[in-house]
Amino acid sequence: xxxxxxxxxxxxxxxxxxxxxxxxxxxxxxxxxxxxxxxxxxxxxxxxxxxxxxxxxxxxxxxxxxxxxxxxxxxxxxxxxxxxxxxxxxxxxxxxxxxxxxxxxxxxxxxxxxxxxxxxxxxxxxxxxxxxxxxxxxxxxxxxxxxxxxxxxxxxxxxxxxxxxxxxxxxxxxxxxxxxxxxxxxxxxxxxxxxxxxxxxxxxxxxxxxxxxxxxxxxxxxxxxxxxxxxxxxxxxxxxxxxxxxxxxxxxxxxxxxxxxxxxxxxxxxxxxxxxxxxxxxxxxxxxxxxxxxxxxxxxxxxxxxxxxxxxxxxxxxxxxxxxxxxxxxxxxxxxxxxxxxxxxxx
Ligand code: ADP
Ligand code: MG
Numbered sequence: 001x002x003x004x005x006x007x008x009x010x011x012x013x014x015x016x017x018x019x020x021x022x023x024x025x026x027x028x029x030x031x032x033x034x035x036x037x038x039x040x041x042x043x044x045x046x047x048x049x050x051x052x053x054x055x056x057x058x059x060x061x062x063x064x065x066x067x068x069x070x071x072x073x074x075x076x077x078x079x080x081x082x083x084x085x086x087x088x089x090x091x092x093x094x095x096x097x098x099x100x101x102x103x104x105x106x107x108x109x110x111x112x113x114x115x116x117x118x119x120x121x122x123x124x125x126x127x128x129x130x131x132x133x134x135x136x137x138x139x140x141x142x143x144x145x146x147x148x149x150x151x152x153x154x155x156x157x158x159x160x161x162x163x164x165x166x167x168x169x170x171x172x173x174x175x176x177x178x179x180x181x182x183x184x185x186x187x188x189x190x191x192x193x194x195x196x197x198x199x200x201x202x203x204x205x206x207x208x209x210x211x212x213x214x215x216x217x218x219x220x221x222x223x224x225x226x227x228x229x230x231x232x233x234x235x236x237x238x239x240x241x242x243x244x245x246x247x248x249x250x251x252x253x254x255x256x257x258x259x260x261x262x263x264x265x266x267x268x269x270x271x272x273x274x275x276x277x278x279x280x281x282x283x284x285x286x287x288x289x290x291x292x293x294x295x296x297x298x299x300x301x302x303x304x305x306x307x308x309x310x311x312x313x314x315x316x317x318x319x320x321x322x323x324x325x326x327x328x329x330x331x332x333x334x335x336x337x338x339x340x341x342x343x344x345x346x347x
Contacts, residue, residue, distance in 0.1 A: 009109040016135050019109065023116045027123075027130050031095045033151065034129045043131035045096060049151035055086035056148070061141030068192075069185045069200075072111055074213045076118020077125075079144045082239065084126055085217040085292045087150035089237035091158040093222065096131045097123065100145040102138035115144070126219055156222075158296070163234040163253035167297040167318040172218050172311055174265040175242055176281060179288020180273040181205070181212030207269045215292045221311070230305050235296035243286040244339040245295045246325050253297075256323040257337075259316035261330045286327075287340060 011019055024038045036044035045052070059065060059079050067075075080097060087094040099119055103112065123130050128148075163169075188200035202209050217237075225232060234253050236245045242264070246257050266281050274281040297318055298306065306312045316328075325337045 007108075007110050011103065011105075011107065011109055011112070014109055019112065020133075020135055022109070023112065024130070027120065029129050030127050031129045033095055034131055037129060037131040038133075043096065043098070045131070045149065047095075047151045049093075049153050049156075051092075051152055051154060051157060053087055053090050053092045053150045053152060053157070054147065055083060057083045057086070057146050059144045059146075061143070066186075066189065067142070069189050070213065072114035073118040073121070075144075076115040076120075077122040077214060078118075079146045080119055080122035080126070080128075080148075081215055081217045081292060082290075083146035083148035084122075084128070084150075084219065085237040085239065087148050088217050088219055088221065089158075089235050089294060090150070090152060091156050091222055091225070091232065091235060092150040092152035094126055094128050094148055094150040094217075094219065096129045096149040098132040098147040098149075099130065100134040100136075100147075102136045102143040104138045104141055107142065126217070158232045158235040160234055160236050160249055160252035161254075162232075163249055163255050163297040163318050164299075165255060165318055165320060166300050167233050168300055168303060168306075169246070169257055169259060169295070169297055169315045169317060170306060170312050171238070171242070171265065171293055171295050171315055172221060172313075173291065173293040174267045174270070175238065175291050175293060176270045176274070176284030176288045177208045177211035177267050178215060178290035178292075179212075179241075179284045180270045180277075180279075180281075181208035181210070182288075182290075183277055183279075184208065184273055185212060205269055205273060207267060208273055211291065215290060217292050218294050221294055224311060228305050228309075230298055230302055232296040232298055235294055238289070238291045238293045238295055240289040240339075241285075241287045242295065243325075243337045244289075246337060247339055249295065249297070250321070250325045253318070254321050256319040256321050257316060257325045258319050258323070258328060258334075259326075260328045263313060263315045265313045286337065 033047050035046050084094045191198050238245050250257050264285050271281045326334045
């Protein structure tokens, strides 16, 4: 697809039905649970497991993404990642997606092809089937809605509400990279707007740019937990930042949390970029979203199984609900976390 990127075919030349056919005629089916994909009034799915898990995510141009620097193919992939990440956070296996799009007249057939290249690459990467969607027009910008379907047996599912006192609070990967990547891309976009001859300066920051433009959902963790006999008691994906996700877990599990500043995993590029922006890297980790890592709790008896695991960092532990959701700083003071970050004790 999109072999000739200079071509700009108006969508009206295809019509809505022609466009859908054109975009979806090469879609393959991988999952045995997909009985019928695109083409009828409904997709037909026959789950292999007892439970189907379903989640949906919406993305709006100008609110969730800026097409000045977000390549369309990356955008398509990332929307799928965000939807799949919720399935993964239930410790389920993603199997199918449906994608609805609202297009404004500024989009050509070739532009939509690029977005679909992203959807299709994501489906290939995650081994999921693209089984349907809807198409409509938009008066303003682009809107993309991805519905993700997955499956898991009852004993495998992990909810937000299972954390118990003394459980260890753990996280995969590192945090704040997607947020600092976004700050960098926004800054370079402003420079470009002021002087279109100026090339963006992204050298040395490939990791955080990648974290923003092409993050991956942690589809590897279900097998990782299984093979190491690690049993998460609660889990959530980090789409809005560590602070806000910790608060969700605490509210749903009716518990409190203690995490330790020095334990929070932050990549060097994230730290460097935060320094350039005179931001505390902790702010990026606590408030910055879109890292799509997993935040989870495990029984303290499983500490030995995760303590030397490069994929997993222990941040702290679960406490009583009345002790609140707090961060112990490197300096030894306890600050209460808020959804936006933290507040100092005097506030
Ligand atoms: P209906 O009129 O019943 O909504 P559509 O013509 O919109 O039917 O859809 C026909 C088929 O194409 C359905 O299988 C639907 O899921 C699929 N489809 C529609 N829009 C899209 C899209 N943007 N991407 C992928 N599949 C789509
Ligand atoms: Mg329709």
